[in-house]
Amino acid sequence: MIDVSAFNDALGIMFTSVGSWGWIVPGLIVGLVFSAIPGISITMAMAIVLPMSLYMDFFSAIVFLTSVYTGAGFGGSVPAILMNIPGSPSSFATTFDGYAMSQKGEHNEALGYALFASTLCGIAGYVLLLLVIEPLADIVLRIGPVEMFAVAIWGMMLLGSLGSTYISRGLLAAALGILLGTVGMNTAGFTRGTLGLPVLLDGIAPIPAMIGLLAASQLLSLASRDYIIEAEGSREVSLRKILKGCWGTLKYPGVLLRGSIIGIIIGAVPGVGSSIGNLIAYAETKRTAKDSATFGKGNPKGVIAAESAVASGEGGSMATMLALGIPGGGATAILIAAFMMHNIVPGPSFIETQKPMVYAIILNNIVQAVVLLAVGIGFIYVASNIMKVRTRYVLPAILVIATLGTFAVTGEAAGPITLFVFALLGYALNRYQYPVSAVVVGILLGRMLETEFLRSYQLSGGNPLYILERPGAMAIFAVMFASLAMTAWGKRKQNRAEAAEALAMRQIQEETRAAHTTPSKG
Amino acid sequence: MRIGRHSYAIDYGHLALITFIAALVFWYLLDARSVSLSVNNLLLVQPVAIFALAMYLFIVPQCFHKLEAREAAKPTSENDPFAVSLSTDRADVIRMAALGVSLGLMVFLLDVIGFDIAIFLFAAAAMAICGERRPLHLLFFSLAVTLVTIYGFRALISYPMHTTLL
Numbered sequence: 101m102i103d104v105s106a107f108n109d110a111l112g113i114m115f116t117s118v119g120s121w122g123w124i125v126p127g128l129i130v131g132l133v134f135s136a137i138p139g140i141s142i143t144m145a146m147a148i149v150l151p152m153s154l155y156m157d158f159f160s161a162i163v164f165l166t167s168v169y170t171g172a173g174f175g176g177s178v179p180a181i182l183m184n185i186p187g188s189p190s191s192f193a194t195t196f197d198g199y200a201m202s203q204k205g206e207h208n209e210a211l212g213y214a215l216f217a218s219t220l221c222g223i224a225g226y227v228l229l230l231l232v233i234e235p236l237a238d239i240v241l242r243i244g245p246v247e248m249f250a251v252a253i254w255g256m257m258l259l260g261s262l263g264s265t266y267i268s269r270g271l272l273a274a275a276l277g278i279l280l281g282t283v284g285m286n287t288a289g290f291t292r293g294t295l296g297l298p299v300l301l302d303g304i305a306p307i308p309a310m311i312g313l314l315a316a317s318q319l320l321s322l323a324s325r326d327y328i329i330e331a332e333g334s335r336e337v338s339l340r341k342i343l344k345g346c347w348g349t350l351k352y353p354g355v356l357l358r359g360s361i362i363g364i365i366i367g368a369v370p371g372v373g374s375s376i377g378n379l380i381a382y383a384e385t386k387r388t389a390k391d392s393a394t395f396g397k398g399n400p401k402g403v404i405a406a407e408s409a410v411a412s413g414e415g416g417s418m419a420t421m422l423a424l425g426i427p428g429g430g431a432t433a434i435l436i437a438a439f440m441m442h443n444i445v446p447g448p449s450f451i452e453t454q455k456p457m458v459y460a461i462i463l464n465n466i467v468q469a470v471v472l473l474a475v476g477i478g479f480i481y482v483a484s485n486i487m488k489v490r491t492r493y494v495l496p497a498i499l500v501i502a503t504l505g506t507f508a509v510t511g512e513a514a515g516p517i518t519l520f521v522f523a524l525l526g527y528a529l530n531r532y533q534y535p536v537s538a539v540v541v542g543i544l545l546g547r548m549l550e551t552e553f554l555r556s557y558q559l560s561g562g563n564p565l566y567i568l569e570r571p572g573a574m575a576i577f578a579v580m581f582a583s584l585a586m587t588a589w590g591k592r593k594q595n596r597a598e599a600a601e602a603l604a605m606r607q608i609q610e611e612t613r614a615a616h617t618t619p620s621k622g
Numbered sequence: 623m624r625i626g627r628h629s630y631a632i633d634y635g636h637l638a639l640i641t642f643i644a645a646l647v648f649w650y651l652l653d654a655r656s657v658s659l660s661v662n663n664l665l666l667v668q669p670v671a672i673f674a675l676a677m678y679l680f681i682v683p684q685c686f687h688k689l690e691a692r693e694a695a696k697p698t699s700e701n702d703p704f705a706v707s708l709s710t711d712r713a714d715v716i717r718m719a720a721l722g723v724s725l726g727l728m729v730f731l732l733d734v735i736g737f738d739i740a741i742f743l744f745a746a747a748a749m750a751i752c753g754e755r756r757p758l759h760l761l762f763f764s765l766a767v768t769l770v771t772i773y774g775f776r777a778l779i780s781y782p783m784h785t786t787l788l
């Protein structure tokens with residue numbers, strides 16, 4: 101299953117690029133810190149640091165950005181456990197039992213469970229990716245323009261339909277993104293939507309647009325808050341208890357395995373991602389557990405299930421990104437942008453011609469998951485203080501860094517101006533519940549979609565029945581409809597699980613309140 | 623607004639946003655068609671633009687809420703930790719708008735007054751908008767942001783960065 105020669109070359113890349121390893125710890129810290137601040141998402145963190153990676157060599161840049169991604173996967177669970185506020189949407193299910201454990205004084209153990217589940221399942225996700233990348237490479241080589249177009253459309257449809265409460269708004273956002281991505285000169289030489297500005301001939305600069313949509317727009321909306329979040333006081337941290345929690349994770353191999361499998365599958369589907377994977381893993385673990393009644397009241401299995409799905413989901417989303425060049429969401433869209441900044445296009449040709457590099461990226465992610473264990477424990481000590489940050493200091497600093505970051509990418513004022521325009525657009529879209537990530541992915545894929553569609557049209561001579569001659573394309577359409585049905589089912593299940601959890605949490609809160617208000621007798 | 627026996631509240635902000643998007647899409651479609659009617663030009667742009675305009679027509683009714691339904695929907699959104707919870711309070715909206723305007727001013731003035739002065743003024747303005755009133759804090763923190771970012775990025779990037787004082 102593994103191409104041994106490419107694997108050996110990958111080890112060579114790893115050991116000759118030891119300098120790149122130095123980016124693992126800073127990347128993990130950036131990811132941990134940003135995702136531990138509720139209101140600042142993983143994608144926002146990655147968007148802000150993206151321009152910095154422009155001046156690194158390709159491998160170092162990818163190591164740095166994937167480290168941010170790995171760190172952010174666990175970082176969100178710290179405020180989820182300590183404060184009942186998920187640092188990122190992917191840590192939502194962690195609050196159910198994590199905070200309940202925290203209320204019982206078992207926050208150290210809960211953090212230990214979360215950290216070790218993140219580490220183990222992060223490794224599991226990437227080991228699986230290492231095994232499937234070779235067969236995947238054989239399959240993706242048979243992919244032609246029709247198939248690529250089908251896959252890209254599938255990704256956009258899923259992103260649009262699942263990224264928002266309203267499917268219609270998601271689809272409008274995806275369509276807008278695709279159109280914005282086609283501005284400028286297309287492969288046939290036609291120039292559209294440039295307003296006569298030469299700077300738009302190559303299209304809208306995707307990275308400043310991405311930073312504006314994902315980061316700056318969110319930051320503008322934080323202006324009304326004094327603190328990003330009103331945190332509770334810091335809690336006592338005990339290394340011994342955290343390690344006890346880590347060790348305790350091994351008592352639940354079934355929960356780890358189930359969470360990992362769900363996380364990998366859900367993570368590989370564009371537009372779904374870990375924010376849904378953790379809820380489904382939690383709901384499935386609860387449904388099959390003998391002690392399901394104790395879920396929501398501080399059952400460690402709840403924390404492990406949720407965190408294992410989040411961590412393993414990274415491997416799944418990386419598989420889609422590396423093999424097909426289709427980003428599953430905002431974070432992988434930024435990774436694709438980093439590839440593009442180094443003139444590398446992920447997808448079938450990359451996986452075939454650069455297999456050692458693909459293996460090296462996967463191996464490095466496994467190393468990151470191991471390093472996360474040490475960095476994560478150190479991070480827990482300072483985490484409760486990081487979360488209490490005044491916006492008046494954070495906002496100006498991050499907005500200035502984001503603005504200069506876009507200048508670093510374009511080298512002219514067009515970068516910061518693009519950031520500003522898309523920050524306003526992103527703010528307005530967020531306000532009315534449009535999925536901004538669908539616009540971002542549309543901008544990234546718009547040109548590729550048009551090129552592949554044009555090629556398909558030229559190959560088929562305009563005959564739609566040409567699809568019948570492409571069994572691969574038909575298979576992709578079949579998978580597309582199947583996955584659409586599966587994810588729609590998952591969304592329905594998620595809504596039910598959320599409603600049930602919210603009801604259970606409300607009942608627990610009411611019981612607690614009643615116990616406190618009942619006057620003591622005697 | 624009353625239509626028949628029902629009273630409706632109109633979400634003017636949402637209506638303005640989608641109308642702006644629809645106008646933008648329509649203009650883009652016309653611009654693309656004015657360049658050439660060749661299939662190689664319109665193959666993707668035209669169907670996607672028409673789809674977006676159809677979505678606009680589908681979303682427009684969502685801007686009109688029945689008043690009773692709106693009241694009934696309130697508690698659920700309060701329970702959802704990931705519901706978009708942008709403040710609609712007048713003072714907060716003014717703060718967000720002021721921050722947006724100051725970001726725009728900084729971006730357009732970078733090349734005019736220099737990166738250093740534009741960043742310093744923006745940092746001070748943003749701090750003031752977010753509630754900082756102590757002059758020394760405003761001065762020193764804005765200065766620190768300016769120095770760190772200007773010298774940091776100058777070391778990082780190879781493009782010339784126009785500055786007036788630094």
